[in-house]
Amino acid sequence: MQWKEALEQYRIYLKLERNLSENTISNYIRDIRKLKTMFPDLAPTKITSKQVREFNYENGKKYAVRSQARILSGIKSFYEFMIEEEWIEINPTTLISAPKIGTNIPDTLSTKEIDKIIAAIDLSAAHGERNRAIIELLYGCGLRVSELTEIKISDLFFDEDFIRVVGKGNKQRLVPIASYTQKVINIYKDQVRVHQKIQPKFSDHLFLNNRGGKLTRVMIFTIIKKYVELAGIKKNISPHTFRHSFATHLLENGADLRSIQLMLGHESITTTEIYMHIDKKFLRENIEKFHPRK
Template sequence: MTWPQAIKQFDGYLRLEKSLSPNSVEAYVRDVRKLHQWLEFENLKANPLQVTTRLLRDFLATLTDLGLSSTSQARTLSGLKAFYEFLIMEDILKIDPTDTLESPKPGRHLPDTLSYPDIERLLGAIDLSTSEGLRSRALLEVLYSSGLRVSELCDLKLSNLYFEQGFMRVLGKGNKERLVPIGREAVKHLHFYLGGVRQHLNVQPGYEDIVFLSHRGRQLSRITVFTTIKKLAELAGLRQTISPHTLRHSFATHLLEGGADLRAVQEMLGHVSITTTEIYTHLDRDYLRQVITEFHPRS
């Protein structure tokens, strides 16, 4: 049995026999599709009847790594349990691989994330009348709209910004390059920063191509980014500890909880090795841009 066949039958079962609402059916089916997408992304050739409990544990661990809340993980597991319960009931499968899986407890440690209202509070705490404020707004918009690591943000180059195409080229871990969509708000505030602040700086030799610079014209340090976000969090009245990585996890969480394709989010986060000549062999750039446009709160 193939995944499309199983999902189609499951969809029909939920609509006709369980009489669930269209929204509930869509949520359950989306949970199963996420598992299928993850298997394809990891190049694990397992059809619905070949999925093991261990594979399911690895899938749930991936959701944790991406910053998905325990509540959302429990909801996803509920959808998978319903799917395998259906396969058992239809005598398509004999052993339920979800049987021994427990829902994540709310108290377990997960990567910190911010709600979208908290993101807005953080951005709203920035004083845009200052050059530092314009820079802070641009870098926060880039972090949140593209899910960059702080080192990737600091190393970002002007020559790797493709505003017309809506993408930027990012150098990630292990010197692996990837293309990441830039959100509309990030593009707007990058233009404000580049035109209103950066072009007036006395850029030091060797930093001509670096996007984010200190007031002395040198590459912005990771410590400065951490300090900037910490100060803004205090001004916004946010009590939790917030770092650049919080924005990266929030980017992934908000996309996934909005229904974005798991593979697309993993590609954009750079969770796989992608060389310069192999960029987006799984997903084309138009599709990644569509994911940002449809599912990111800042779009």
């Protein structure tokens, strides 16, 4: 079994059996090719734990801890697949441990800070209403930036107060949307977007660029950065900050973790627990409010 065939079969497995997106699959394959590059004369079936350890050691010199862990995870998945296909009998990655990743708690915006960012948008400018709708949707529904760029008009079920979101691995979920967020989106959609020249293949995409095409992730980051600076907020803010703030504010106001998990599209509630950032004041207030021996 040579690298080309093994990687192609693995690609098919990731697509058909694990239902991963093309972007995720490409990332997996790219990381595995790093191992191939380091040992070009060895077939994938001839790689031993010795080579994996050497590979892991070299990665430690070049990559941050989180990247090291991601790369090793991909290698482990690849060899687990080879075991299942009975191409090898011993998994060379079994005893290889990933580096420990510290929990990085991202910045959270307060509701006042979010209001300041929204207030910094000039609604009379060319893309003012669009940009307000983008930020309100990021915060109002807790979307990933990749999910936001793919939102389509046909995904809006405002009569039922839901939107359809296509998340990681092309998995769909329904997320409730507040009437205020609906109103902001409708203003952009019905009063601004309708006057724009739209490329036919993007006719159903909600958010469009100057050329009538789909907005990119980079453009969303640029939009966020612009208004954060205008609002005078010094925190390290990205589109993901609004998702984190969405979840944190729901939790602080009494939403249960399971509901938040479903809205965020997390497969494991453990991910949601790590995702949450609750300050000590909030924890203390909950003890004082709900514990029988307060």
